[in-house]
Amino acid sequence: MSLPRIAVDAMGGDEGVRVMIEGAALARRQHERFQFLLVGDSARIERALDTHPNLRAASEILHCDDVVGGDELPSKAIRRAKTTSMGLAVNAVKEGAAGAAVSAGNTGALMAMSKIALRTMAGIDRPALAALLPTLEPHDVVMLDLGANTEADARNLVQFAVMGAAYSRIVNGFERPRVRLLNIGTEEIKGTEALREAAAMLTAAAAREDGGLAMQFDGFVESDKINRGQTHVVVTDGFSGNIALKAIEGSARFVTDLLKQAFTSSLRSKIGFLVSRPATELLRHHLDPNNHNGAVFLGLNGVVVKSHGSATAKGVAHAVAVAARLLEDKLIERIAHDLGALNSDALRGNGHGKSRPEAAS
CATH class of the missing domain: 3.40.718.10 (Isopropylmalate Dehydrogenase)
Incomplete structure (x- = not known):
């Protein structure tokens, strides 16, 4: 039985597509039940998947070539939530197309988009x-x-x-x-x-x-x-x-x-x-x-994990594994x-x- 899909912002982080896809592929090798929604430039993602057939078989691509800048103000980034890879990854959780989202992009923008899309849980004032x-x-x-x-x-x-x-x-x-x-x-x-x-x-x-x-x-x-x-x-x-x-x-x-x-x-x-x-x-x-990568936005009606921007493929894989475990063990329900x-x-x-x-x- 597979877990709900994990939406990966393939464009986020210092090195973008290459490291994010390698990290997702490593996570897939370690956990065969993982399924992915890869959000970003489809041409670049397809090229990266050429060396990762195992990940390709477990993934769907959602094309998007707009990216949130690392130094972009959250107030500006949220206006492009419907056109950026980060925003679409979070929205996939909102719409039920994915169970969790993982991004290595701008922390402030990710938090702002997540709060607007997923809202805070009942009984929580601030995530x-x-x-x-x-x-x-x-x-x-x-x-x-x-x-x-x-x-x-x-x-x-x-x-x-x-x-x-x-x-x-x-x-x-x-x-x-x-x-x-x-x-x-x-x-x-x-x-x-x-x-x-x-x-x-x-x-x-x-x-x-x-x-x-x-x-x-x-x-x-x-x-x-x-x-x-x-x-x-x-x-x-x-x-x-x-x-x-x-x-x-x-x-x-x-x-x-x-x-x-x-x-x-x-x-x-x-x-x-x-x-x-x-x-x-x-x-x-x-x-x-x-080995400790993957910060979590707690208090939202959905699982969103922030990978460090400079994380290696191993770090991204760890962040993906954190997201999957929180889904499997029902963090929000707890x-x-x-x-x-x-x-x-x-x-x-x-x-x-x-x-x-x-x-x-």
Whole structure:
């Protein structure tokens, strides 16, 4: 039995068609049940498929030669939602022609198009961008929001926690993921009023006698503990989350570049590299962003996955696999169930709908 088709924006990303098609082909080889709707310039897609007959047999092409630019403003891009490869991929989910959409294009434009086409789920005020980050433990950590909302009130943060926990249960298999709010300290008095209020609401909801939410709420976590593996879901606003994510990615690149310099600085260092190569290869694999590629827009009436623009074919394949798994394990239904289990009284008031900040870049 095959899964619903996955719409792939073949024109998005730094290298466009070549990498997106290679990534889809790799995903197809790894998962024979995957079916695809490839959206983009049909001539270029056909040429790329010449070397991937297995993918060709599982794909339909939707022609479109209009592309959203990497630096294009979302407000401008949404006007071309019906003519661009990104917009048509998302619209395929709306129309039921595909179960999920994957794009490596402009993040802000993808979020804007997805929100307009798919709308937010009942009980969700704002969708959030979630991603998996590596940890010292065998599992990854789910972190959200990573840039969809520059500000978030207590109500938003509680909703992010519900969505992040549902996502973690799928990708990491935890029945009750450990959820924490990102803060400048772990003490209860630390942080903004919104953080303290959200903490109180989550503590009450998670401790209900009827089982409450399918999560453990463990209070606050500081940014230096995100990758330790002791927390399964880290919740924050998009401004702080985007900064934290880029700091983590920059630190990872710094470490790998520093090791490269150290191991090539002298003959002795090169010999040392050969001796320690198994360990350094393990480190490189663990820090490779392609092994964690695929950020998800949570809170929409449809699955949309954002691949990194510089992802390799392996990274694109990972993003496609994330989309397929979320379809198979019914992410949206899980979130809806958890929202229903949340005491509505806990989410009343708290500045609901005070502002509509723009997405972070």
